[in-house]
Amino acid sequence: MNPSYYFKEFLRYLKTAKSAVFSSTVVIALSVLLLGIFLTISINSVKLLKLIRDKVEIDAYLNDGIQPGALSRLSADIKTIGGVKNVTYISKDEAAKIFAQDFGQDILEVFDYNPLPASLKINLYDEYKTIDRIEKIKGELVKYKEINDVVYAQKNLEILERNSQSLVFLNLSLFVIITFSSIFLVGNTIRLMIQSKKDTIEIMKLIGSTKETIRTPFIMEGFFQGFLGSILAVIILQIFLSYFYSTYTNNDFNFTIMDTKFLILLVIFGTLLGTLGSAISLRKYLRLY
Amino acid sequence: MINFDSISFSYPSKELFNNIGFKIDKGEFVFLIGESGTGKTTLLRMINMELFPSTGEVVVYGYNSKNIKKPEIPLLRRKIGFVFQDYKLLNDRDVFENVALPLYLAGLKPDVIKKKVFNILNEVGVFDSYKKFPVELSGGEQQRVSIARAMVNEPYILIADEPTGNLDPFVSFEIIKLLLNINLKGTAVFIATHNYDIVKRLKGKRLLQIKDKKVLDVVIKEQG
Numbered sequence: 001m002n003p004s005y006y007f008k009e010f011l012r013y014l015k016t017a018k019s020a021v022f023s024s025t026v027v028i029a030l031s032v033l034l035l036g037i038f039l040t041i042s043i044n045s046v047k048l049l050k051l052i053r054d055k056v057e058i059d060a061y062l063n064d065g066i067q068p069g070a071l072s073r074l075s076a077d078i079k080t081i082g083g084v085k086n087v088t089y090i091s092k093d094e095a096a097k098i099f100a101q102d103f104g105q106d107i108l109e110v111f112d113y114n115p116l117p118a119s120l121k122i123n124l125y126d127e128y129k130t131i132d133r134i135e136k137i138k139g140e141l142v143k144y145k146e147i148n149d150v151v152y153a154q155k156n157l158e159i160l161e162r163n164s165q166s167l168v169f170l171n172l173s174l175f176v177i178i179t180f181s182s183i184f185l186v187g188n189t190i191r192l193m194i195q196s197k198k199d200t201i202e203i204m205k206l207i208g209s210t211k212e213t214i215r216t217p218f219i220m221e222g223f224f225q226g227f228l229g230s231i232l233a234v235i236i237l238q239i240f241l242s243y244f245y246s247t248y249t250n251n252d253f254n255f256t257i258m259d260t261k262f263l264i265l266l267v268i269f270g271t272l273l274g275t276l277g278s279a280i281s282l283r284k285y286l287r288l289y
Numbered sequence: 290m291i292n293f294d295s296i297s298f299s300y301p302s303k304e305l306f307n308n309i310g311f312k313i314d315k316g317e318f319v320f321l322i323g324e325s326g327t328g329k330t331t332l333l334r335m336i337n338m339e340l341f342p343s344t345g346e347v348v349v350y351g352y353n354s355k356n357i358k359k360p361e362i363p364l365l366r367r368k369i370g371f372v373f374q375d376y377k378l379l380n381d382r383d384v385f386e387n388v389a390l391p392l393y394l395a396g397l398k399p400d401v402i403k404k405k406v407f408n409i410l411n412e413v414g415v416f417d418s419y420k421k422f423p424v425e426l427s428g429g430e431q432q433r434v435s436i437a438r439a440m441v442n443e444p445y446i447l448i449a450d451e452p453t454g455n456l457d458p459f460v461s462f463e464i465i466k467l468l469l470n471i472n473l474k475g476t477a478v479f480i481a482t483h484n485y486d487i488v489k490r491l492k493g494k495r496l497l498q499i500k501d502k503k504v505l506d507v508v509i510k511e512q513g
Contacts, residue, residue, distance in 0.1 A: 005393050016381045203377045206337070207391050207438065208367035210360070 009217035013197070014224070020193035021225060024274070027189045028229030029236070031182030032270040036237040036258070038178050040244075042171045044256055049164050056129045056157055058122040060141050061149045066118070074146050078120065081140050083128030088121040095119065117148065131157055182273060190222060190277040194285070201285045211286050218278045226274020230267040237266075290315055290445060290477060291336060293504075295345035298331060305331055307502040308345070313479055315445065318472045320488050321481040323499030329481040332499070333450050336479075337369060338362050350445065367395060370439030370476075374451035376431040378423040378438075384410070385419040388437045395442065409437045413467060429460035436467060446477040453484050461487060 014021055060078070062071075075087045090098070095116035096107045107114055122141075128134070134152055141150045194201075197218075204214050241257045258266075291313040298306045305328035313319055323329050334340040335347050338357055347354040352365045378387050385406055392402040410416040413433040415426075423431055432452060439447055449468065453461030465480075465487050472478045482488065488496065498505045 002393070002396065012381060199377075200379055200381070203379055204390075205363075206339075206366065206371055206373075206377065207394065208363045208365075209394050210363045213394060 006216045006220065010220040010224070013217055013221050017193060017196060020189075020196060021221070024186070024189045024193055024277075025225045025229045025232070028186050028226055028270050028274055029232040031178075031186055031273065032230045032233035032266055033236055035178050035182060035269065036233060036266050037240065038174055039262070040237075040241060040256070040258055042175070043258075045167060046171070047256060049160060049167065052156070052160055053126070053129050053164075056134075056153060056160075057124065058134065058137065058141070058150060058152045060120040060122060060147045061117045061151070062119055062146055063148045064117065066146050070146060074144060075120065077144070078122060078141065081137055083124050083133060083137055085123040085125050088123075090119045090121055092116055092118050120147075129157070131161065183277075186273045186277045187280060190225075190274070191281040194218060194278070194281045198285065201282075205286075214286065215279070215282055218282055219275055222274040222276075222278025223271060224274070226271035226277075227267065229274065230270025233270060234263050234266055238263075290350065291479075292348040293332075293335075293345070294348070296335070296342040296347065297344045298328070298335070298340070298342045304502060306342075306499075306504070309502075309504040310345075311497060311504055311506055313446070313477060315477055316472070316475055317477045317479075317495060318469070318491075319477075319479045319495045319497060320491070321479065321497045321499070322483060322485065322488060325483065327499040329483075329499060330450055332504075333371075333448055333479075333481055336448060337371060338365055363394075367391065367442055368444055370436075370442065370444040370447040372432070372435050372439050372447065372449040372452050374454035376423070376428075376435040378431055378434060380423050383420050383422050384415060384426070384434050387423070387434060388441050391438060391442045405441055406437075409441045410434075413437045413440070427460075428456050429463065432456065432460075432464050433467065436464070436471070440471060440476070444476065446479060447471060449478070449480045449482075451482055451484075452480060453482065453487065458486070462490075465491070 066074070071089065075089065078084055078087050092114050095118065096114050099105075099107045099116060107116060122137075124134070124137070128137070131154065134154075134157070138150045138152070141147055201214055237258075245257050293309060293311050296306055296309045297304075321329050321332065331340060335342060335354065336349055338347075338349070338352070338354060341347075341354050349365060350368055352361060357365070379390070382390075388410060389402050389406045392405060397405070407416065407419070410419055413436050415430055415433045415437065418426060418430060418434075423434070426434065432455075436447070436449075436452075439449075447468065452468070453464055456464060461484060468478050468480065469491075488494075493508065496507045498507060
């Protein structure tokens, strides 16, 4: 079959079913847009959780009057505990400075003396930032007589652990729901469009068209709608995300805009949606052929 | 050319044929008559391999209903010219494009297609309407276009399912005259109809009559 025949038929279908083509393209664009927004929110929420987790550390408050030699030994010992990444000494004076930074007031103005203890700030490797593992490390730390108290953001970590699991579940569920509703919606819209061409398909079959001859222009149409719809979606998504980027990016959190690779994947998804939607919808009319 | 051998056919709710058999040879002109619902269209659809018999076999140009492969069905249909009561023209294309379609499907070159289409349009008498769309044509003209489309591939047989069903008596007879002319040039013609007036006027032609789930093979008697 001459390729120009397919191209002419494809153009004819576009011309004679303008409103149906428009509807399918819009539905594909909306589906891809929805998926793109969801994935962006999902990736950024996971990133936000990671940021919060990164800030988890242990403060080991020291008794007063520790000699420098003992302090060095203690730091070195703590470094050997499994999961400890590094240990930083915060002296009483440094603690006072941090207080002043955080609360905007000199501690000596509040009290006549500096009640803040010296401490060791203990950073952990990411995989050790769970309540169970931190508790084990805490158990090791309290054995040292130089250490008076060990604290970490236990409640925050509890909330984080609980919510990160829910978030992963929510993200996965939403991903499945959005993907399947997109396929269902697009499939139905394309099916309606092909249904309007039912008579044409029937006549083509009766006069000796092969399956491929009937199918190819419809597949081209599905491809075109999918491609156009997803390109539209990607453009709208970029505009939308640029706004979010400027609004929600600050020193602590860098809002991630999807890169080119991700946008290409979205276009491929939308194009496949249109193409497969056409192919699957046509099967009904070509089944007994 | 066409051979129905020991054919039985049933729909879930109704048995239509019980062990029927007949042949149609090259160049014949055959009417198929029968009351409504006796299975005229079903029988024609078996020739086109749209439907398959429950038992027995239909052989059309060597294609056997028992073992024809799905990809062979379009090839068979290209050898048969089919004319329908409701014309089945594609409303989104003009007369030329409707008639040219089987030739595009056969992969012919545009200049050959043009020549063949204009020749056949001239032959069936709708040459002037080649740029018109089906909705702009009368019923008789649409049926002529449908016949042109069926004949443009130069099939061995033209099958017409109630070709005059939607036409007035005068136009109906014009269409039958056109089919007779086509037959005179060597193409076999097989017409299913319940228009007995037309059948009676064509003496000496072969007649297949569906009655009591059987097909009776008779010749229309000459009067007098």
